[in-house]
Amino acid sequence: MSGAVTEVALEQARQRRRLWMTSGPGLFWIVLFLLIPSLVLLGIAFMSADDYGAPILPLSLQPFQQVAGFSLLGWDAGNISILLRSLQQAGIATLVSAVLSYPLVFFILSRPEPIRPLLLLFIVLPSWTNQVVRTYAWLELLGPNAPLTWVAHHLHLVAPDLGIAPGSFAVTTGLAYNYLPYMIVPLYASAEKLDWTLVEAGRDLYASGAKLFFHTVFPQTLPGLLSGVIFVAIPAFGDYVVPQLLGGDKALMIGSLIANQFTETPDWPYGAALTLIMLVVTGLGLVAFRVLSRRLGGAEEASI
């Protein structure tokens, strides 16, 4: 009896040792090189800056006052408008990619099964090219004197030597282009499992068009759409490359503002505080979204 118990205990200890031997190195790596560094970053947000922008003691809340727009020169609404612009850009890019994704996903599903993976691959492929390359590539279309700028000029929208890029429209386009696959893939996964008998039933009841879509297709694909919204909105909100290359000074987003505090005009505590605020906004967005999706009856995302 006690022999069996020891046997079980021994087996458990052996399992635990094997778990550590196999999983230990990888987990240790991520903890050491990502979790600890990000905690250090958040800690710096509560420190003072020396003349070179490096963090020093004493602890201080001044970085957060800077974030709110207070400086030696008084109050300035610049940061708040940058934050709002980032939210707006991320929101529009998410909306655009959702609207494009539905027809694309059902187009792929309407094709013969063997070629579907290939059609999906061709959508995802551009996002595997380097961030800088696929972003600056839009300058060839939207930059000064580029083809689409020329079209926009003849519609009296822009001056040809200024271009659509740099500008807000170019940033939205770049973000939607960059993150479209993140919407397509989860939406495709849930549309693939669609129960078509419900659609047929709706059609038998003389529903058609938008009504049929919103009552039969949309509720079934909602889980995929909701995951897609998260996958697009979060990285688009904090994106750095797109606003840098396509935005210029007029379309500054929070990512560039944060990066500036660590490169051009160093002020680490201020940059860290901005990062913390960005993460808090992202977190709040996630929570609000979770509540909303539970109300709507969205399913839980799959996890390990």
Added chain:
Amino acid sequence: MIPRNVRRALAGFSWPIYVLLYTPLALVAWYSFAPAPHTQGLSVYAYGVMLHDHSVFAALRRSLILAIGSAIISTVLGVLLGYGLSRFRTPGAKGVLANMPSLIIYTPIIMPSLVFGISELIFFNFVHRFTGLLGAGLGTMMIAHITFQVPYVTLTVFARLAGLDQNLFDAAHDLYANGLKSFWHLIVPVVQPAIIGGFLLGITLSIDDFTISFFTAGPGSVTLPIYIYGAIARKGVTPEINAIGTLMIGAVILLAVLHFIITRHRARGAELAAKGTI
């Protein structure tokens, strides 16, 4: 399923989108064949300029070392981690401790790359200041690239092993295979597609990245994306930049086709094996 007229409308909408997705990339390639100075017509002049530019070659060499080196190490770490998590999770463990590994694994995936890059920048800077180790350069970039690749390799391997029949392990155990032996003769062959897939995914992620590289690079470790970014900031998009961009796009397409063929091939092999043909 989908009525004919809807199908036609979907196709009419989707094909132009497909074209639009590739138009910017195609224009990069098109403008890379810009005419040589004082001439007209297409030429490979920009490629000649690129080939004579030593800094481009140095950047290319660093990018390759970074991509392949980080993918190898992250594959080793990720395969072990995915294997360990799928096999040795103590059944009784619950709560925070049991969820700890997945929390850790998902952090690099959900963290915005800017926050990721800046965290690393600060961390390496501190470590360097106090110990003299980890000065910004290819080494620190390598560490960062490994960190964001490990979770993806882990999840690929985990997904493969989670679908596996637990009896296989018991059978190996009954045949007196010890841990290492069963790992080598059973696990490695079974997860081989996931290992290859994870490795290729790691390389793809590495050449895709700019933001994290940018913040962990040192003055002597300019890789291709950083080179391009700097060149555009200084003098805008030139035919030479387009030539480099074209080669990078070509490399990714090649890699994707390779990945597609391998996974296709393997999937068919697994299907046959499941039917008992092999």
